[in-house]
Amino acid sequence: MDDFVCTFLDPPLRPSIDPKHVLSGNFAPVDELPPTACAVVEGSLPPCLLGGAYIRNGPNPRFAPCGPHHLFDGDGMLHVITFTSPDEPTFCSRYVKTYKYTVEQKTGHPIFPSVFSSFNGLAASILRGLLTVARVVTRQFDPVANGFGLASINVALIGGHLFALGESDLPYAMKVTPNGDVITLGRHDFFSDEPFSIMTAHPKMDPQTGEAFSFRYHVIPPFLTLFIIDPNGKKQRDVPIFSMRSTSLTHDLAVTRNYVVIPDIQLVMDFMEIAKGRPPARVDLDKVPRIGVIPKYAEDESELVWIEAHGLNVIHFSNAWEEDGGETIVMVAPNPTFVEHALDRLDLARPIIEKIVINVKAKTLVRHPLSNQVLDMGIINPTYAGKKNRYVYAGIVAQPMMLVGVVKIDLSAEDSVSGGGTVASRLYRPGCSGSELSFVPREPGNPAAEEDDGYLVTYVHDENTQESHFIVMDAKSPTLETVAAVKLPGRVPTGFHGLFIKESDLNKL
Numbered sequence: 038m039d040d041f042v043c044t045f046l047d048p049p050l051r052p053s054i055d056p057k058h059v060l061s062g063n064f065a066p067v068d069e070l071p072p073t074a075c076a077v078v079e080g081s082l083p084p085c086l087l088g089g090a091y092i093r094n095g096p097n098p099r100f101a102p103c104g105p106h107h108l109f110d111g112d113g114m115l116h117v118i119t120f121t122s123p124d125e126p127t128f129c130s131r132y133v134k135t136y137k138y139t140v141e142q143k144t145g146h147p148i149f150p151s152v153f154s155s156f157n158g159l160a161a162s163i164l165r166g167l168l169t170v171a172r173v174v175t176r177q178f179d180p181v182a183n184g185f186g187l188a189s190i191n192v193a194l195i196g197g198h199l200f201a202l203g204e205s206d207l208p209y210a211m212k213v214t215p216n217g218d219v220i221t222l223g224r225h226d227f228f229s230d231e232p233f234s235i236m237t238a239h240p241k242m243d244p245q246t247g248e249a250f251s252f253r254y255h256v257i258p259p260f261l262t263l264f265i266i267d268p269n270g271k272k273q274r275d276v277p278i279f280s281m282r283s284t285s286l287t288h289d290l291a292v293t294r295n296y297v298v299i300p301d302i303q304l305v306m307d308f309m310e311i312a313k314g315r316p317p318a319r320v321d322l323d324k325v326p327r328i329g330v331i332p333k334y335a336e337d338e339s340e341l342v343w344i345e346a347h348g349l350n351v352i353h354f355s356n357a358w359e360e361d362g363g364e365t366i367v368m369v370a371p372n373p374t375f376v377e378h379a380l381d382r383l384d385l386a387r388p389i390i391e392k393i394v395i396n397v398k399a400k401t402l403v404r405h406p407l408s409n410q411v412l413d414m415g416i417i418n419p420t421y422a423g424k425k426n427r428y429v430y431a432g433i434v435a436q437p438m439m440l441v442g443v444v445k446i447d448l449s450a451e452d453s454v455s456g457g458g459t460v461a462s463r464l465y466r467p468g469c470s471g472s473e474l475s476f477v478p479r480e481p482g483n484p485a486a487e488e489d490d491g492y493l494v495t496y497v498h499d500e501n502t503q504e505s506h507f508i509v510m511d512a513k514s515p516t517l518e519t520v521a522a523v524k525l526p527g528r529v530p531t532g533f534h535g536l537f538i539k540e541s542d543l544n545k546l
């Protein structure tokens with residue numbers, strides 16, 4: 038039946054759901070790779086990496102799609118380099134063994150529907166919907182009890198445990214073994230006392246308290262619910278946000294000393310679209326995006342302030358902090374200039390990094406572009422999460438998700454939009470693209486260390502040689518020079534978010 042729908046009912050596939058396009062080049066999936074020793078081929082690894090691991094998540098479809106396939110449809114795969122030895126790190130690629138992965142592995146082909154690609158024309162949408170109902174009724178799979186997510190978006194440490202996350206399901210607990218292998222421990226509900234089956238892929242850790250501030254969105258009211266996971270990894274009670282007027286595909290939140298900041302964006306979930314033969318995830322250009330500010334420990338939404346912000350659709354926050362005794366919130370975030378392309382033509386969305394200043398009392402918001410380059414995946418020294426910081430490191434976007442270089446922006450520079458804030462930059466070699474960066478402080482325990490005294494680490498793939506490397510860049514260098522490179526024994530496909538875990542955290546997993 039799946040083949041019948043793909044062959045006879047699907048209209049011609051748009052580039053964004055045509056697997057020949059979506060899975061081309063370095064978006065093509067790879068096989069799992071067991072822990073394999075690899076060689077340092079340039080420079081030497083800084084001591085601050087030793088004993089730790091860099092982990093990057095991303096989509097990697099287990100089965101070749103027989104029909105429409107969106108970039109967001111691939112099964113999660115973790116690519117992990119573990120620095121157990123200064124000269125011979127270990128690299129490993131493993132699927133996140135989600136419920137979806139496990140069921141389809143037994144079935145031998147993909148059977149779970151996708152909100153991004155399954156609804157392609159009315160006839161195909163109806164038949165795929167009926168097929169899904171039939172499979173659930175005949176117990177081929179049970180998404181209500183077990184979820185249906187891919188865990189392909191992000192990795193996070195919550196309550197001292199490692200998780201692979203995707204916002205359509207609960208996180209999956211993961212473990213990196215002493216020999217560098219990666220094991221899926223299972224779907225995790227954080228010991229919730231309430232029904233709980235979905236969570237953002239971007240919970241925000243509060244370094245002061247060890248809490249994780251999180252949320253989930255729904256297709257019925259309340260369309261958004263905030264909650265905290267305590268330092269022991271137990272979920273606290275829900276704070277429903279009924280003033281969220283529809284299902285916003287809110288992807289990230291920010292946490293400052295006293296507040297949580299929530300974007301209400303123009304990416305929405307609208308199931309009426311299915312009746313038109315279109316995917317329910319869409320861009321609503323008639324909606325006015327908003328930024329919500331609520332006290333961190335609010336028990337309800339009575340103190341939530343919404344501020345309208347035309348044209349501001351924050352997908353990811355790089356950082357946020359308070360000034361003026363908490364009257365002002367400053368946020369740094371990439372914002373897609375052309376949000377209408379954010380789901381279908383990512384290459385045309387053109388994100389620009391902005392500094393956004395909110396006056397909480399006056400309920401006003403002022404925006405300052407920080408660069409005229411197309412930049413995304415902005416990160417900071419994690420020591421400064423939730424605190425005022427000076428430097429943001431971001432990827433230079435050439436094609437969707439493909440970062441062909443790195444810039445370092447000094448937020449204290451006044452003429453940032455004309456390029457004055459860019460204090461360091463580099464391009465990778467032609468044909469190379471990198472993953473999201475992670476910043477690793479050179480002296481993690483030194484409170485007097487300068488903010489940029491550390492290293493930027495990432496995976497870079499070279500399309501010319503078909504080789505992937507893990508590279509370490511000096512964050513203080515004006516050219517962000519490479520101080521070490523490790524040739525990897527496997528290819529790392531273009532993907533989503535990454536994280537460096539230091540030795541002491543890795544050992545507790």
Ligand SMILES: [Fe+2]
Pocket residue numbers: 190191238239288353534
């Ligand atoms: Fe994300």
